[in-house]
Amino acid sequence: MNMVKSEHLTYEYTRITEDANGEVHEKITALSDVNITIEQGEFVVVLGHNGSGKSTFAKHINALLEPTKGTLCVKDMDTRNGDLLWDIRQSAGMVFQNPDNQLVATIVEEDIAFGPENMGVEPSEIRKRVDEALATVRMEQYATYSPSKLSGGQKQRIAIAGVLAMKPDCIVLDEPTAMLDPVGRKEVLETIRRLNREEGITIILITHYMDEAVQADRVYVIDDGKLVMEGVPKEIFSQVERLQGYGLDVPQVTEVAYLLRKEGIDLPADILTIEEMVGAICQYKSTI
Amino acid sequence: MSIQINHLTHIYNPDTAFQKVALDDVTLEITRGEFLGLIGHTGSGKSTLIQHLNGTISPTKGEILLDGENIHQNKLKTKEVRRKIGLAFQYPEYQLFEITVYQDVAFGPTNLGLSKEEIHENVVSALEMVGIGTELYEKSPFALSGGQKRRVAIAGVLAMNPEILILDEPTAGLDPKGRDEILAAIKNLHKERGLTVILVSHSMEDVAKLVDRIVVMHSGQIAMSGTPKEVFSHVEELEQMGLAAPQVSYVCKELRRKGYAIPEDVYTVSELKEMLLQMLQEKGVSQ
Numbered sequence: 001m002n003m004v005k006s007e008h009l010t011y012e013y014t015r016i017t018e019d020a021n022g023e024v025h026e027k028i029t030a031l032s033d034v035n036i037t038i039e040q041g042e043f044v045v046v047l048g049h050n051g052s053g054k055s056t057f058a059k060h061i062n063a064l065l066e067p068t069k070g071t072l073c074v075k076d077m078d079t080r081n082g083d084l085l086w087d088i089r090q091s092a093g094m095v096f097q098n099p100d101n102q103l104v105a106t107i108v109e110e111d112i113a114f115g116p117e118n119m120g121v122e123p124s125e126i127r128k129r130v131d132e133a134l135a136t137v138r139m140e141q142y143a144t145y146s147p148s149k150l151s152g153g154q155k156q157r158i159a160i161a162g163v164l165a166m167k168p169d170c171i172v173l174d175e176p177t178a179m180l181d182p183v184g185r186k187e188v189l190e191t192i193r194r195l196n197r198e199e200g201i202t203i204i205l206i207t208h209y210m211d212e213a214v215q216a217d218r219v220y221v222i223d224d225g226k227l228v229m230e231g232v233p234k235e236i237f238s239q240v241e242r243l244q245g246y247g248l249d250v251p252q253v254t255e256v257a258y259l260l261r262k263e264g265i266d267l268p269a270d271i272l273t274i275e276e277m278v279g280a281i282c283q284y285k286s287t288i
Numbered sequence: 289m290s291i292q293i294n295h296l297t298h299i300y301n302p303d304t305a306f307q308k309v310a311l312d313d314v315t316l317e318i319t320r321g322e323f324l325g326l327i328g329h330t331g332s333g334k335s336t337l338i339q340h341l342n343g344t345i346s347p348t349k350g351e352i353l354l355d356g357e358n359i360h361q362n363k364l365k366t367k368e369v370r371r372k373i374g375l376a377f378q379y380p381e382y383q384l385f386e387i388t389v390y391q392d393v394a395f396g397p398t399n400l401g402l403s404k405e406e407i408h409e410n411v412v413s414a415l416e417m418v419g420i421g422t423e424l425y426e427k428s429p430f431a432l433s434g435g436q437k438r439r440v441a442i443a444g445v446l447a448m449n450p451e452i453l454i455l456d457e458p459t460a461g462l463d464p465k466g467r468d469e470i471l472a473a474i475k476n477l478h479k480e481r482g483l484t485v486i487l488v489s490h491s492m493e494d495v496a497k498l499v500d501r502i503v504v505m506h507s508g509q510i511a512m513s514g515t516p517k518e519v520f521s522h523v524e525e526l527e528q529m530g531l532a533a534p535q536v537s538y539v540c541k542e543l544r545r546k547g548y549a550i551p552e553d554v555y556t557v558s559e560l561k562e563m564l565l566q567m568l569q570e571k572g573v574s575q
Contacts (some may be wrong), residue, residue: 017431018387024431040511049463050434069307151330178461181329181490183530196447208463211535252493252535252557259561265568278542284568 001073003170003202004038004061008070011056012226030056033070033226038218043196043203045213047236048222049247054206057222058172061204062094075169092117093163095253097175100156105146108158109134111147115166122228126165133161136199137191153184157191164195169193170202177209185209210237210251214272221246234270253277289355289372289451289484291318296350296509298336310336312508313350318452318486323478325495325516326488328505329530336420337505338454341486342373352529360408371400374450378457380441381434389415389432389440390425396448417481418473435466439473446477452484453477459494471498493534496520496555504529517553536560 011031017024030053038044048054059065060072063079072091077084096102105111109130116126134140137157147155156176163171173192177185189212195201205212213219221229221234223246229236237243240250240258250258257271257280267280298311311333318324328334339345340352343359343366352359359369377383386392393414397407415425418439424432429440438458447451459467475498478485489495495502495516502519504512506529512519513570519526520533523541536557540550554563 015431017428021426025426026431049465174463179529182492182532183329247463249464252560253539255557256536256539256560256564259557260564260568263561263565265565274538274542277539278546281543281564281568282546 002037002040002073003040004036004072004074005076006057006060006070006072009034009036009057009060009067009072010069011053011060011065012068012099013165029225031060032223034225034227034229036220036230038170038202038204040199040202042221043193043194043215043217044205045216045218045233046204046206046220046222047208047210047213052222052246052275053225054222055174056225058094058174058204058206061092061172063088064094066276086119090166090169092170092172093166093168095156095159095163095171095173097178099152099159099179102159102162103155108139108145108147109143110133111158112162112165113242119166123137129165129167130161133164136164136195137161151184152180153187155179156184156188160188160191160195160210168201170204172204172206174206176205176206177207177212185212187222189215189224208249210249210254211235213237214251222247223247233272238269238273289320291316291339291452292353292356293317293340294351294353296337296340296352297348297440298333298340298345299348301346310508311340311347314508314510316503316510317514318484320484321478321482322484323498323500324484324486325499325502326486326505327490327492327495327502327531328511329490332505333508334505335456336508337455338375338486338488340454341454342375343367344375354522371448372450373452373454374445374448375454376383376442376445376456378456378460380445380458381429381437383436383444384441387428388426389420390428392429392440393443393447396444400448410447410449410565411443415440417446417477419469435462435469436471438462438466442470442473444504447465450483452486454486454488456488457490458487459489459491467494475496492520492532496534496536502530516555520555521552 009031010033012029015026046054063085066080072079074088077088079088103111104114110218112130112133113126116129134143137160138273140159177188192203196203207213214233216233219233237250237254243250251272253271253274257267260267271277271280294318295315296311296314300308300310326334340347346360354369359365384392391412393411394407397410420439429437458470471494477483487499502516503510511529520537523533523537526533534555537555540554543550554560
């Protein structure tokens with residue numbers, strides 16, 4: 001089944017800024033004719049530099065924005081249909097960059113209960129969902145803590161648990177690790193991967209970290225509002241120059257392999273991990 | 289200009305249930321012209337440390353000497369220190385507020401009571417240092433890209449003509465291009481202007497590329513201090529402290545384990561490339 005399907009998705013808006021001469025109106029096309037189909041159970045990463053339109057795309061999935069032209073459907077529900085708004089938001093949950101902006105309650109378990117409470121879920125069922133969600137993100141022992149006493153990675157896991165308590169089919173995460181230290185990043189990424197593998201939840205992850213992107217099933221690259229690349233990580237990251245042209249990085253090992261290839265050393269172009277790099281070097285040494 | 293930190297201890301909420309020792313007997317010297325990287329996981333004490341350096345908070349115990357003088361001795365001294373030591377907080381672009389880029393950068397020097405000419409000179413030179421061209425002077429700072437906004441915010445600190453610049457996570461949340469622009473600007477400030485720079489970062493890749501010395505904070509103490517080469521050769525210890533070394537260091541470590549003689553001082557992409565090129569070509573020639 002299609003979890004998310006966008007057809008000719010275009011989004012335009014007028015940006016109004018002020019400079020020394022008064023108001024300046026600028027028409028911005030944030031997304032232009034984007035066609036993306038994400039299947040149920042996929043782990044998808046969306047890449048693109050700041051201002052490329054990837055967050056605008058993410059906000060369409062949660063029906064925070066409505067297409068100017070074209071359509072976006074979540075489980076065949078058209079986001080332009082206001083009657084379906086709550087069904088769409090329940091199906092596709094969203095986690096944002098700054099954990100401090102999305103936790104609302106003063107106690108962790110109350111924060112997680114906020115979503116289902118608003119949906120009118122029975123109290124006994126809420127209790128069950130909160131406990132399950134806390135167990136899934138491995139934060140049971142923090143149920144009665146204040147979110148302010150948690151680390152950034154723990155806060156993001158609580159934000160994810162809050163989404164889980166709404167029983168979504170799909171979670172969209174917009175740079176969830178950008179403000180975290182290496183440990184926090186690892187915790188959050190492991191949680192996301194486990195949700196995908198064990199709970200079968202479709203994951204759409206927006207990130208600037210290429211080591212996160214290499215773990216995805218599929219990678220989409222958005223540049224200047226257009227979908228410019230699409231493929232499995234190995235297809236995408238073997239195109240080092242093209243990615244750099246879009247203002248993106250490749251993993252350090254991929255870059256080293258690319259530079260060595262340019263010098264005439266015949267290494268595979270699709271090295272993405274430390275193990276692959278070490279393996280390729282050992283193999284190269286044994287063949288020459 | 290050197291900073292001498294002597295036995296600095298800072299305790300938040302002392303004598304309450306929430307008492308927390310954020311800094312525990314830290315002693316550190318930072319010399320003129322140094323480019324220092326300060327790393328540590330969230331809560332390790334690095335932000336508390338830099339907030340002491342420009343007098344935002346005061347020590348519970350210990351002292352900080354700037355050229356031999358205690359920076360917390362009185363309010364007047366602290367004010368003077370804030371001019372000499374510029375601090376760019378995390379997400380400094382949240383502090384932009386003026387109508388134009390020029391006016392925003394001019395805010396600091398204007399408050400220092402400088403003449404119009406001096407202000408102009410400072411603003412132009414600060415914006416030039418961070419690579420913001422004259423065509424953006426009259427633009428609204430809010431119409432700029434994320435990387436540009438952050439460079440304008442850093443220019444606002446530079447316009448006060450500090451001798452020491454402290455940057456707290458200057459690349460957090462930026463895309464790769466924005467990050468490279470900021471890092472290039474910082475590198476330039478250190479090299480061309482001889483500014484003493486303290487860079488606080490989670491990104492080992494950034495730190496490896498730029499700094500002369502790395503200080504690793506852990507549980508409010510200095511756990512390691514040395515050149516990037518020295519620090520990144522302790523991959524296991526870094527991981528135990530919730531940190532990581534650059535990906536390149538892991539490749540070297542794995543290759544060493546496989547029996548290859550990899551030198552200790554390889555920790556950036558270009559160094560690894562050069563080293564491997566030599567290693568792989570040598571073998572080819574000898575056969």
